[in-house]
Amino acid sequence: MKSKIARQAVVLLSGGLDSATVLYLAKRRGYLCHCLIFDYGQLHKKEIASAIKIAKACAAAYKVLKIDFPWKGSALIDKKIKVPSKISRGVPVTYLPGRNIIFLSFALSFAETIKAGAIFIGAHAQDYSGYPDCRPEFLKAFSKMAKSGTLGKFNILAPLLHKNKSQIILLGKKLKVPFNLTWSCYRGQILPCRKCDSCYYRAKGFKEAGVIDTLIK
Amino acid sequence: MKSKIARQAVVLLSGGLDSATVLYLAKRRGYLCHCLIFDYGQLHKKEIASAIKIAKACAAAYKVLKIDFPWKGSALIDKKIKVPSKISRGVPVTYLPGRNIIFLSFALSFAETIKAGAIFIGAHAQDYSGYPDCRPEFLKAFSKMAKSGTLGKFNILAPLLHKNKSQIILLGKKLKVPFNLTWSCYRGQILPCRKCDSCYYRAKGFKEAGVIDTLIK
Numbered sequence: 131m132k133s134k135i136a137r138q139a140v141v142l143l144s145g146g147l148d149s150a151t152v153l154y155l156a157k158r159r160g161y162l163c164h165c166l167i168f169d170y171g172q173l174h175k176k177e178i179a180s181a182i183k184i185a186k187a188c189a190a191a192y193k194v195l196k197i198d199f200p201w202k203g204s205a206l207i208d209k210k211i212k213v214p215s216k217i218s219r220g221v222p223v224t225y226l227p228g229r230n231i232i233f234l235s236f237a238l239s240f241a242e243t244i245k246a247g248a249i250f251i252g253a254h255a256q257d258y259s260g261y262p263d264c265r266p267e268f269l270k271a272f273s274k275m276a277k278s279g280t281l282g283k284f285n286i287l288a289p290l291l292h293k294n295k296s297q298i299i300l301l302g303k304k305l306k307v308p309f310n311l312t313w314s315c316y317r318g319q320i321l322p323c324r325k326c327d328s329c330y331y332r333a334k335g336f337k338e339a340g341v342i343d344t345l346i347k
Numbered sequence: 348m349k350s351k352i353a354r355q356a357v358v359l360l361s362g363g364l365d366s367a368t369v370l371y372l373a374k375r376r377g378y379l380c381h382c383l384i385f386d387y388g389q390l391h392k393k394e395i396a397s398a399i400k401i402a403k404a405c406a407a408a409y410k411v412l413k414i415d416f417p418w419k420g421s422a423l424i425d426k427k428i429k430v431p432s433k434i435s436r437g438v439p440v441t442y443l444p445g446r447n448i449i450f451l452s453f454a455l456s457f458a459e460t461i462k463a464g465a466i467f468i469g470a471h472a473q474d475y476s477g478y479p480d481c482r483p484e485f486l487k488a489f490s491k492m493a494k495s496g497t498l499g500k501f502n503i504l505a506p507l508l509h510k511n512k513s514q515i516i517l518l519g520k521k522l523k524v525p526f527n528l529t530w531s532c533y534r535g536q537i538l539p540c541r542k543c544d545s546c547y548y549r550a551k552g553f554k555e556a557g558v559i560d561t562l563i564k
Contacts, residue, residue, distance in 0.1 A: 193417050195415045195417065197412075197414050198413050200410050201456070201457050201460040201461065203460045221498065225498075227455065227456045227459035228455040228496070229456070230496070231497070232452040232453060235445055235448045235449040238444065238445040239416070239444045239446070242445065243418040243444055262495065262496055262497055263496040265495060265496075268496040270495075272496065275489050276448075277488075278479065278482060278484045278485040278488045279448050279482075279485040279489065280479055281438065
C-alpha cells in the first residue's frame, strides 16, 4: 500500500504537446497521475479544453484551477499586446512573469496534501532560451526551496528538459500521445494560426521528426 | 524617476497584525506600497475585509486575488477540520501546505510586472515553530529561486522574522498601526474566539507588550 501511495504524481498539464507527452511518460513510469490544469485568463482558452480531453484520454484524474492575474503585460493574458507573426528573439512578449513558479507552487501544495512523491513539468530546452522559469538552474533552485518550505517529500521532474521539439514528438509518438487533442497555438482560434512562435516550433518539430501532426492533417 | 520606481514594494497583506505592521513599516521606509490580499477560500473570510480597511487606512494600493485550493486538509479552508481550542504543538492543523509559497509566487509575478524593488512578508519567529514556509532558510531559498526564475530584481524582506509577538506589537504601536482594524482569529465570527492559537498568541503578545488591544477593548 505504501509503495502505491509513493507512486502518485502531480502533473502540470497545459494542453500542449510537451505536457501531454510528460503525462503519458509519467503514466508509463507507473505513476498514478493527478493533472493540474490552470485557467489563468489565458486568451488561448482553447488549451484548457484540450488539457481536459488529454487527461481523459490518458485516464488520469484532473483538476482545473482558476487563478487571477489582475496585472497585465503579457500577450498571453493581455489583448492589447499582439502575438507576433514572426519568431521572437530574446524574451518573447508571451512571457508571463512567475507563471511556472505559481503553477509549481500549487503543485507543491497539492502533492503534499495527497502525499504524491513526484511533480512533473514539461519545461524543455527550447523554452528556456526565452523563459527564465524553464531553465535547469531555476528548477534546481525551486526543488531546494520546496524542501525547506514544505513538509512533503517529492521530486520535481522535468524529463523533457534537455530535449528539443522533434525529440519530444518522437517520444510522444512512441508513447501514443494523441497529438490531435493537443493545442499549441497562442491564438485561440478555430484552427492554429501557423504564424506564432508556438505554431512555428510545433511545425518545425514535426517536420524534423518526420511525423505527421494529426491536429492539422 | 528611476529611484522612484525602485522604491515600489509589493506587500503581502492578510489582515492580521503582523502583515499590517509590515505594511506600515514599508511605508515608513519610503516605499510606495501595493498590497496583495488573497481570497483563497479561508473560513475566516473576515480577514479579507480587515486587510482592505488596513490598506485604505495606510493609503496603499491593493488588489484582492481570488485563488482556488480545491484540495482540503487544513482547518483554514476545510470546515470538517476543527480549529482546536487549546494551543497546538508541532505543525498546527491550520497549516495549509504551500500557502506562503503560492502567495510569494504571485508577489514575484506582480513585482516583476510593475518593476517593484521589494516584496514584504510578515513571517516571524513564532510562526516558524510550526509552519515550514515561514522559516528563515525557506525565505533564503525562495529568494535564490526568484533570482533564477524571473527577470526581476527585488529583495524579499521579512522584517519581523526574528521578532516575537510582543516586539511586533511594540513596533506596530510606534508606527501607529490601527490594531482595531486587524483580525487574527482563525474563526471568522463576530468577535474573536479568544481560544484558538492565533487569539492566544495575540492576547499574550499584547499582555507582554503592555499595550491595549483596541480590537477587543
